[in-house]
Amino acid sequence: MNRRDQxxxxxxxxVRWVIHSFIHVNENVCGLEYDDLYQEGCIALWRAAETFDEQQGAQFHSYAISVIHNHLLDYCRKVQSRTAAVVPLEDVETVRSIAPAWDGDSSLFVEQVLEYGKRTYSGVAKLGVEALELKIAGYSGTDIAKLYGVQPNHVGAWISRAAQKLKKDMFLVENSGTNP
Incomplete structure (x- = not known):
């Protein structure tokens, strides 16, 4: 057995540790089931073994975890972007409350409002828009908190701040007759 295989x-x-520690397994979404994630993690482990340079003095264990984690996050983003987003009702209501008179296609509207927030805001409000986008994609508040390395109540505060700003801006847009 050669060094890479070993x-x-x-x-x-x-692979198992990264999935259980950082990734939200969703058996109801094709591609996010445990077996699929494990297979992708093994591919990342193989890449880590291929690219590991012992001369740099790093431990393979730490390097492998980083490579697997990053690969799985990228993989999950790809899966979520290619699946039709099913927006949880409470998150649609959060965004609809921003502009209650809007009566078009809700998924398109949600996308437009969040894109507007990402382009326009900074700081806590921008974090809130990003967190709301992740919630709509299926992540829990706890999952989002882990991604950002903060307490879950911070995520709720961010979303609340973003919703306040978006409500104010959408009110101005609604009264001016333009789209976000």
Whole structure:
């Protein structure tokens, strides 16, 4: 067995650990089931073994976890972007409350409002828009908090701040007769 194969065999548990620690497994979404995530994690582990340079003095375990984690996050984003977004009702209501008179296609409207927020805001309000986007994509507040390395109540505060700003801006847009 060559060095690469030995590294892979010795560190398969890293894949399982990353999935359980950082990734939201969703058995109801094709591609986000545990088996699919594990397979993608193994591909990332193989890439880590291929690209690992012992000369740099890093430990393979730490390097592999980083590569697997980043690969799985990218993979999850791709899966979520290609699946038709099913927006949870409470999140649609949060966005609809921003401009209650709007009566068009709600998924298009949600996308437009969030894009407007990402382009326009900074700081806590921008974090709130990003968090709301992740919630709509299926992440829980706890998952989002882990991604940003903060307490879950921070995420709720961010979303609240973003919703306040968006309501104010959408009120101005609604009264001016233009789209976001």
């Amino acid at each position: 590294l892979i065999a010795d560190h398969l548990n890293c």
